[in-house]
Amino acid sequence: MSPEQWTRPEAEGADGPPAAIAAKPTREQVIAGLRATSEGGADLVQLLTPEGQRVTHPDFDIGVSDAQLRDLYRDMVLVRRADREGNALQRQGQLGIWVPLLGQEAAQIGAGRAMQPQDMAFPSYREHGVAWCRGIDPTELLGIFRGTDHGSWDPNSMRFHLYTIVIGNQCLNATGYAMGQRFDGKVGDPNGEATMVFFGDGATSQGDVHEAMVWSAVYDAPVVFFCQNNQWAISEPIERQTRVPLYRRASGYGFPGIRVDGNDVLASLAVTKWALDECRQGNGPVLIEAFTYRMDAHTTSDDPTRYRLADEQEAWKLKDPIERLRVHLVREQIADQGFFDGVDAGADELAARLRDFCFNMPEPPPERMFSEVYAEDTRQLAAQREDYLKYLAGFADDAMAGGVR
């Protein structure tokens, strides 16, 4: 059923409720428009079907070379493998928590590969695939989840902000950054700069996301809002967040909103590339709703069997982003077995490297607690550091004196 339909429901009969009430969609109509329809609705942009069939779209078609297709496949496989290794490391007690991205590889690789080096990305905390595209090595993500740092990369040079855990905060930070790009005169030509911010369907209920869309509209900020609607905010389903498909909200702020098949890496790439170009040229902002599904738990602390049915997950397995591209590559003879074996070997190597790195990560020294709290240190903090280190040194003296504690 098209999402259009539920805004204009059939008129009730003479015995039915008054027109004002009758005009309201039924609960079933609302839910059908929001979630897990087989195709994501009539407006869904798709270039590669779940069966691996290449299809065209009048507005968002894209030319992709065979080599690019193979690269996109490799990206998705490696990122999935890194994600699964993160999950396994948590299960082995090596990480305190992991945030799985399983099922969202196409949305993230499509969006990430659409970005240019001069663009800036503001992630939430599940954007391991986008991080990959920005050149952040997956080992750099481990410290956050092992508890050795809050993100070790340089956000400015990588043009990838630190993971943001408070839901929706990063949307305003991204909008401010994009305003700066505009004030700096970096908008208005095909080589201009753009910003993309990543958030989930749950975040759309946050005031900060709403405010970011207001701000970006009134300041014409070159920002792409990339919402990964993975259908669930921990245990809360999408219909607990909204009564309209999320991409439609954009019209209320005065900019375009597009729903793309988030399990289709080509469509995600094409739509995001278009949206970033719009921003570069000064026609932003744009909202993209990547219609996808979180195949694993919200985090390793979560238990999705308590709130969702297995058959829903089974249905989404048939739309797996990697499998459909694999089928396409095979069917069109774009890749042979040697290629697939090579990619798998690369994934094994990456997983082994992650594991080794994780096992050998040094604990941060205690003085790290006090370092870089301020650009200009304070006397109080310097005194606290000195006292604490002296206190710790006292234990070292005991140990050197031969006492076994």
Added chain:
Amino acid sequence: MAAPALERPTTTAGAQTITIAKALNMGLRASLERDPKVLVMGEDVGKLGGVFRITDGLQKDFGEHRVLDTPLAESGIIGTAIGLAIRGYRPVCEIQFDGFIFPGFDQIVSQLAKLHFRSQGKLKMPVVVRVPFGGGIGAVEHHSESPESLFAHVGGLKVVSCSNPVDAYWMLQQAIECDDPVLFFEPKRRYYEKAELDPGTPPVPLFTSRVVRAGSAVTVAAYGPMVRTCLDAATAAAEDGLELEVIDLRTLSPLDLDPVFDSVRRTGRLVLVSEAPGEASVTSEIATRVQQECFYSLEAPVLRATGFDTPYPPSKLEEGYLPDLDRVLDAVDRSLTY
């Protein structure tokens, strides 16, 4: 990425008698002139010049991209300022009234305070949040609050408060130059009190407190709007032959307590004064530190005259809520009874 230092003479030459409001306006103007990366942003700060006219005329002279009339949402003001700071700007946000800072509280404590630490110094957060604060103007609720202790409690933030036109002029420029986020609390009920400002006289450092009246009987320390109250109390006490030493704290985080310790070692007595509720506040922190540092010098317990531990009352009751000259002198008298 530090801003150019405060060496250049400002455009305003010669001493003049001005209000705190005008001094803040001049300070903003000087900063906007000195550094093209400085932005002023907030609700009504453009054409209107702010509800207190602190930003009067700035948009006209610096344009809509330097002085931004923003949509009406405090989280949006702070959250976009953070993004602008990452981009290399130095935003100065105006929160219209103290009680309205809470919608922006999340961005201040979750992001602004922590990004330098989280990034291990790779991200600088040179953002100033200006907050007209405190009561005594007969306003409706949410327009008279003193939330400064909440921010002093948060690691990663710096908190200051000015009490006179000279400090208003310099401290605001210094805060804008600082690479750390600074909460800048302005005593709104003193906005229109005047003093002489000579921009040619060099400023005292931002994160320092200062003795503003010397005395030997009792030390009285305050900040922002209560400094004037304490000076008036000292004048009244002097008529009775009692010399109070008055300290303007100026910086609440980090605290600069050396002048307080020195003073207490001489007088043996300390009265702390603030409009904010006393419980779990800046004044309770100072009392703790003074008893740690000056235990053997104290002749009396540290006493306080503060707002009560209640929500700010309806304005017909604020005269009783806010410490005044008499409550300060009463605390001084109690200190002297030990």
